[in-house]
Amino acid sequence: MQCATDSALDDVREPVPRTEARETISDSVDRGMSAMPSQSSSDQISHMAIDIGGSLIKLVYFSRSSGSSRGGGSSKGVDGERNNAILDGRLHFARFETTKIDICLEFIKFRLQLGGCGDSNSESKNSARYKSVIKATGGGAYRFTDLFKEKLGISLDKEDEMDCLVSGANFLLKAVHQEAFTYLNGQKEFVQIDHSDLYPYLLVNIGSGVSMIKVDGDGIFERVSGTSVGGGTFWGMGKLLTKCSSFDNLLEMSHKGNNRVIDMLVGDIYGGTDYAKVGLTSTTIASSFGKVVSDKKELAEYKSEDLARSLLRMISNNIGQISYLNALRFGLKRIFFGGFFIRGHEYTMDTIAVAVDYWSKGEAKAMFLQHEGFLGVLGAFMSYEKHARNDLMAHYQQFPINLSNKASNSLFDLNDHDSIECSVYQS
Numbered sequence: 001m002q003c004a005t006d007s008a009l010d011d012v013r014e015p016v017p018r019t020e021a022r023e024t025i026s027d028s029v030d031r032g033m034s035a036m037p038s039q040s041s042s043d044q045i046s047h048m049a050i051d052i053g054g055s056l057i058k059l060v061y062f063s064r065s066s067g068s069s070r071g072g073g074s075s076k077g078v079d080g081e082r083n084n085a086i087l088d089g090r091l092h093f094a095r096f097e098t099t100k101i102d103i104c105l106e107f108i109k110f111r112l113q114l115g116g117c118g119d120s121n122s123e124s125k126n127s128a129r130y131k132s133v134i135k136a137t138g139g140g141a142y143r144f145t146d147l148f149k150e151k152l153g154i155s156l157d158k159e160d161e162m163d164c165l166v167s168g169a170n171f172l173l174k175a176v177h178q179e180a181f182t183y184l185n186g187q188k189e190f191v192q193i194d195h196s197d198l199y200p201y202l203l204v205n206i207g208s209g210v211s212m213i214k215v216d217g218d219g220i221f222e223r224v225s226g227t228s229v230g231g232g233t234f235w236g237m238g239k240l241l242t243k244c245s246s247f248d249n250l251l252e253m254s255h256k257g258n259n260r261v262i263d264m265l266v267g268d269i270y271g272g273t274d275y276a277k278v279g280l281t282s283t284t285i286a287s288s289f290g291k292v293v294s295d296k297k298e299l300a301e302y303k304s305e306d307l308a309r310s311l312l313r314m315i316s317n318n319i320g321q322i323s324y325l326n327a328l329r330f331g332l333k334r335i336f337f338g339g340f341f342i343r344g345h346e347y348t349m350d351t352i353a354v355a356v357d358y359w360s361k362g363e364a365k366a367m368f369l370q371h372e373g374f375l376g377v378l379g380a381f382m383s384y385e386k387h388a389r390n391d392l393m394a395h396y397q398q399f400p401i402n403l404s405n406k407a408s409n410s411l412f413d414l415n416d417h418d419s420i421e422c423s424v425y426q427s
């Protein structure tokens with residue numbers, strides 16, 4: 001049983017055959033183009049940031065609309081008031097599998113028009129600066145430093161992953177209207193964030209692995225826990241156990257499956273009744289995958305859909321429970337979940353939310369983020385304006401990325417290749 005992605009390059013340093021690379025990059029770029037509003041060839045790309053995780057690469061870059069420079073913007077940094085030009089344009093988002101980093105490199109080369117004719121005016125020099133150094137976070141910023149230098153001549157300016165996750169989350173929670181929401185009983189409800197009452201909270205980032213971070217303010221945080229049972233576990237075990245063709249297919253299958261075929265329920269152990277004395281209903285999962293032990297069936301006799309559902313349930317439940325226990329450790333009532341594992345998937349969010357609600361007896365709240373997977377890369381993007389972090393509390397609307405209300409609304413369903421209107425301060 002193999003997934004389609006098995007054909008991805010194992011060793012990304014091996015050059016991809018040119019034709020294959022061209023084909024894949026044009027597919028990828030075409031997909032990007034079709035999702036993006038048309039971009040004039042004179043649009044200049046500046047400010048690119050990348051988050052290279054264990055499973056996925058997230059890319060954010062700003063393309064300035066031609067003639068968009070406005071003077072007179074000011075931001076207050078630790079070194080005093082600064083006057084900056086304001087550049088209008090679009091912020092673009094893209095995502096690639098880390099095993100297919102060559103496609104990402106081709107994409108960056110295409111977008112930055114690397115290798116094109118040089119121009120010696122000051123604007124071009126400025127843009128050349130952005131083309132030679134990009135902000136990078138995630139473990140891959142270390143792992144692939146040489147590859148970026150060799151293939152694109154780009155240096156990765158590294159920013160700490162936890163730092164970026166926190167600044168990305170704080171920024172989104174403060175600057176984007178309707179960023180956080182709860183998900184219970186199939187109902188999505190947006191949460192109004194009171195900026196003066198945001199901290200402390202627990203940020204749980206479910207990427208390949210899971211990091212749990214207690215956030216007390218801008219740049220004030222501690223990674224208090226983590227678990228290796230995360231998104232990579234779901235994806236990896238899903239590939240082994242099911243006939244999935246992609247991650248999305250695995251998620252889709254989990255939607256259709258019945259976990260009771262695989263999981264041992266309290267009722268299976270207690271002859272169909274609740275274990276009421278300790279508050280366990282007959283339908284509670286007593287043992288994930290536990291029913292398989294007594295079945296005399298081969299793997300192939302199980303439906304992929306059922307296996308996918310049990311797996312998703314087991315991992316989401318476990319993360320919800322560990323998150324709650326950490327929130328309890330520090331007396332935190334709010335838990336924000338991010339990371340691409342969630343993918344806005346109803347069943348995942350429902351399972352996590354129910355776990356938090358169940359274990360906390362309704363005391364703690366699980367909240368999800370519209371831009372779940374882009375926290376780290378947004379944090380890295382914003383680190384272009386290092387001092388801005390100090391501005392955030394009082395002047396977050398003057399943060400380097402300024403999203404208008406209109407733009408914020410269009411952020412809904414922002415995923416893979418997409419873009420939003422925004423402006424940045426150029427120091």
Ligand SMILES: Nc1ncnc2c1ncn2[C@@H]1O[C@H](COP(=O)(O)OP(=O)(O)O)[C@@H](O)[C@H]1O
Binds near residue numbers: 247
């Ligand atoms: N298209 C996809 N391909 C692979 N994994 C995906 C995809 N979409 C979502 N995922 C899930 O997201 C996880 C990665 O989340 P992410 O936040 O990007 O973490 P990382 O930084 O470790 O790559 C994967 O392990 C997988 O569970």
Ligand SMILES: CC(C)(COP(=O)(O)O)[C@@H](O)C(=O)NCCC(=O)O
Binds near residue numbers: 139206207
């Ligand atoms: C090592 C990591 C921070 C890397 O981040 P990721 O690429 O998974 O987003 C993360 O995988 C993690 O926190 N793993 C859990 C390790 C542990 O606490 O046991």
